[in-house]
Amino acid sequence: MEQKSVRESVVSSWTNDVIPSLSGLVAIPALSPAFDAEWAKSGHLAAAVGHVREWIAGRDLPGATLEVVQLEDRTPLLLVDVPATPGAADKGTVLMYGHLDKQPPVGGWSEGLGPWTPVIRDGRLYGRGSVDDGYSGYAATTAIEAVHAAGGEHARIVLLLETGEESGSPDLPAYVEHLADRIGDVSLVVCLDAGGSDYERLWLVTSLRGMLHLDVTVQLLGSAQHSGVASGVVASSFRILRHLIERLEDSATGELLLDELKVDVPANRLAELKAVSQDFPEALSKAFPLVEGGRVITEDALELMLNNAWRPTLSVIGADGFPKPADAGNVLRESTTLTLSFRLPPTADAEKALEAVKKALTTDVPYGAKVTFSDNPQAENGWNAPTESPWLTTALRTVSDEVFGRPHRATGMGGSIPFMGLLSRKFPAAQFLVTGACGADSNIHVPDEWLHLDYAQQVTEAVAHILDAHARG
Structure with missing residues (x-):
């Protein structure tokens, strides 16, 4: 034309x-x-x-x-x-x-x-x-x-x-x-x-990237108890859930640990990201409004792009079972609910990833606590x-x-x-x-x-x- x-x-x-x-x-x-x-x-x-x-x-x-x-x-x-x-x-x-x-x-x-x-x-x-x-x-x-x-x-x-x-x-x-x-x-x-x-x-x-989105609830008590009376005897539901999530993610690095959530990056996509990282070395490191003194996960531009485009991540985006700080009493709560949002690599199988996450969170649960999930978790390839x-x-x-x-x-x-x-x-x-x-x-x-x-x-x-x-x- x-x-x-x-x-x-x-x-x-x-x-x-x-x-x-x-x-x-x-x-x-x-x-x-x-x-x-x-x-x-x-x-x-x-x-x-x-x-x-x-x-x-x-x-x-x-x-x-x-x-x-x-x-x-x-x-x-x-x-x-x-x-x-x-x-x-x-x-x-x-x-x-x-x-x-x-x-x-x-x-x-x-x-x-x-x-x-x-x-x-x-x-x-x-x-x-x-x-x-x-x-x-x-x-x-x-x-x-x-x-x-x-x-x-x-x-x-x-x-x-x-x-x-x-x-x-x-x-x-x-x-x-x-x-x-x-x-x-x-x-x-x-x-x-x-x-x-x-x-x-x-x-x-x-x-x-694909995604998983689900609520997970851990419950150990039938009803809330005075924390001074029950703590040290009954484990905190939050501590149990925190322990379970460590099976999914290395909290020190953010790396996800389940094989079902990982893929090999195709050579052509790696080449594309290398080209962009060379042309725009600060495209991601300067993209977000960090607090004074805050920094991104790494200064390596290619690693940031791989993290964002081809590696799985976990973000906790919601919570229930907690009172507001102003209303928090000396109480050991009966349950804790967190909303887990996973971003999956483009070629990962979302359904298999979901099953692997559920298995990791429900196998050998500490103290026999009850683990339940939301009725309709999202699993998108x-x-x-x-x-x-x-x-x-x-x-x-x-x-x-x-x-x-x-x-x-x-x-x-x-x-x-x-x-x-x-x-x-x-x-x-x-x-x-x-x-x-x-x-x-x-x-x-x-x-x-x-x-x-x-x-x-x-x-x-x-x-x-x-x-x-x-x-x-």
Whole structure:
């Protein structure tokens, strides 16, 4: 495609059309279902879907059909079906993905900013959901329009915008199954829910960690007792649970100890991380707001990247059975509950990992204490991108040179996008482009979330070229 026409189309659409509508989307408090039990009653998810649907319906997408799909007791989903251009009818389906649900607002936004108040300042659009992931549907649509404006080609495109990603996408498998015939044979997946370490080049995510999430409770007493009377006779439930967790993790190093949670890092992924660690030696060590005097686990940039992308980790993210410090009496509590959140290597088997964790926590429990687990623990496999096809390699080199003027970089992401693993299993022959406009300082999930507007336009431009390259093979 002619580069100038693509860029002009993208810039014009973003400036005149995308930014005003995206700002309106930011203003909708469309909390993900995990954070709004009354989501169906509040109607915010439906409002977000309706807002984006109305905008896309007004765009120039020849032959496109739009439908809000909602299965019983499930969050709504927007499906946009765009026919192939004449020269690409035999290229399968491009499945483009994003989400419209949001994380909670949380407090601490800077003066003049707020989660539901879209503000443009210094080339950034502030507000919850601006970069994670409200912009995605706009970027996908604008990229398709740019292909048409430049006389390019694209295969049939199905755009799915869900509303449960921030809750772990619990409804998405049902929708993929329900829409299987309409989605068709997917040859390329484009996910716009990612990013990288800077805003100077195209970033690809080539792996995602899986996860385990479960509550574990240890109980020894039938009822709480005076700590002065019972301690030294009856063990603390917290001490027992702490001892059990030591079977899973070396508390001195953070290394997880169960073989079922570990994998060998593939050579191509190791090479990618080495390249990024050399280009961005402080990408992770300087990414987080440590307390004065605090430091990261190691100063070795490659080790940090391996830890974050390919090694298992454990975080205790919740607790129950404890009174607040101001209410704590001299009591030996009857039980302790901790919420354990594991991040698993991309190729680890999550179900086997879960069984290994349960076995370690329930075998030879000290003092005969009772160990129980939450009823519905999460066990999600990660994802490792398939081998890159020659057409995609060539296209990435082209857009890196013409759009960004710098080589692209690929890396693993420590978080999870459950949809990618689902799609890789369902469409094993598909190529994957997992990218996006999120940077290390975009503040997703925390106060002052923001979208880099110029970079989002460049990502949109790159996607347009890759759609054309896919159609031409």
